[in-house]
Amino acid sequence: MVNVTDIAAQSMPEEEALVARLRAGDTQAFRQAVTTYSPRMLATARRIVGPADAEDLVQESWLAAYKQLGGFEGRSQLGSWLCRIVSNRAISALRKRPNEQSLDTNLHGEALSDPSADWFDASGHWIAKPTLWDPGTPEQLVDAAELQRCVDHHLDKMPDNQRRVLMLRDTHEKSFSEICNAMELSASNVRVLLHRGRLKLMAMVNQFQETGTC
Amino acid sequence: MLSCEQVTDKLSAQIDGDLSLSERTALRVHQFLCSDCKAAAQNMRSLVQSLRDRSPAVIAEEDTLHNDYVDQVMRALEREGATSGSVRDSVGQDAD
Numbered sequence: 085m086v087n088v089t090d091i092a093a094q095s096m097p098e099e100e101a102l103v104a105r106l107r108a109g110d111t112q113a114f115r116q117a118v119t120t121y122s123p124r125m126l127a128t129a130r131r132i133v134g135p136a137d138a139e140d141l142v143q144e145s146w147l148a149a150y151k152q153l154g155g156f157e158g159r160s161q162l163g164s165w166l167c168r169i170v171s172n173r174a175i176s177a178l179r180k181r182p183n184e185q186s187l188d189t190n191l192h193g194e195a196l197s198d199p200s201a202d203w204f205d206a207s208g209h210w211i212a213k214p215t216l217w218d219p220g221t222p223e224q225l226v227d228a229a230e231l232q233r234c235v236d237h238h239l240d241k242m243p244d245n246q247r248r249v250l251m252l253r254d255t256h257e258k259s260f261s262e263i264c265n266a267m268e269l270s271a272s273n274v275r276v277l278l279h280r281g282r283l284k285l286m287a288m289v290n291q292f293q294e295t296g297t298c
Numbered sequence: 299m300l301s302c303e304q305v306t307d308k309l310s311a312q313i314d315g316d317l318s319l320s321e322r323t324a325l326r327v328h329q330f331l332c333s334d335c336k337a338a339a340q341n342m343r344s345l346v347q348s349l350r351d352r353s354p355a356v357i358a359e360e361d362t363l364h365n366d367y368v369d370q371v372m373r374a375l376e377r378e379g380a381t382s383g384s385v386r387d388s389v390g391q392d393a394d
Contacts, residue, residue: 111372111381118371119363126361127354135360143371150380167353200306208301216337217344236354254349260314279310285345286338 099162107153118146121166128167131239132174132248141177145170171256178248178266199283217293231289234298238288242281249274250281300328305335309342 105113122142129138129145149169156165205211239247248267252258253274258266263274292298305328311317312325329336354361375381 109381114375114381115368115372118368118375122363122367122371123361124353126363130361131354138361139367143374146371147374147378147380150375150378163353200303203306204301204303208303210302210334213334214338214341217341235349250349254346255352257350275310275314275316278314279307282310282342282345283306285349286341289341289345 100158103153103156103158103162106150117162121163122146124163125166125170128170128251129174131251132171133177134244137177141173142170145173148173168256171252171258175252175258175262175266197280199280199287214290215293217289230296230298231292234288234292235285237298238285242284245269246277246281249277250285253278254282300324302328302332302335305329305332306338309339312339313343313346 102113102117106117125142125145126138129141133141145166149166152169156162160168203211239250242250245267249263249269252263252266253260260271260274263269264271267274269277288298305325308317308321308325312322317325325339329339372381
């Protein structure tokens, strides 16, 4: 495994220079950008549409990025902008897919198991009281490389539907109606998958804060 | 008054703005009086904010680029007219 923050980190001036060269149609700049950013675009695509369609989706995203380069204002990092293009195209790809959801395998079982089921006693009071995480900024919360890896590990372990919902809603800020349409799930199912996915990650961060292990 | 478990069940709805005024008020009163539930709410808020616009931190084996992938994307970009130079000239250059 390769830590993408090591291979993709570019200073703002470097990134601005790269974008300028991309706009000028510099072949080497495109090669550099495709080499640098494709792995995390693939990781984003794989987590939403699955491994079979990830490469095609990322290639389409590069073509879309080329056409939209004029609209890139540099308010976000180039990598984040590219991953947003991937997530937008992933939503469209999911919408075009025949409904593959199996209620038995995806909506029941692990995805809907309640991670908080053993957090409370019979009267609904906390058994193990939650402690406030390190009161830094949200960015600081996931700054630690180990914690980042741990989040990815737990996302990868989630059932496909749950990971998709969590990524589309929380990472890519899609609306509930977009997610419901793309995944052909009811709003209530999407909300349950999302809530329990968040609780799973909360439990993971709690454990990480207490023990330092994933 | 809501139990801590009931409050936790509604945390996502609170963050997503899906609660009625009365539900919102009931949660806020509980979280004002219960430091544990207040901490849980703040933790979930931090988690959701931290996931926003987050790129994957780890590239799994399956997301590493196979040898031909960059060339394949470059050819597609060339077909779209993205590049001014000859992509063919640059294909495979890095591997040499």
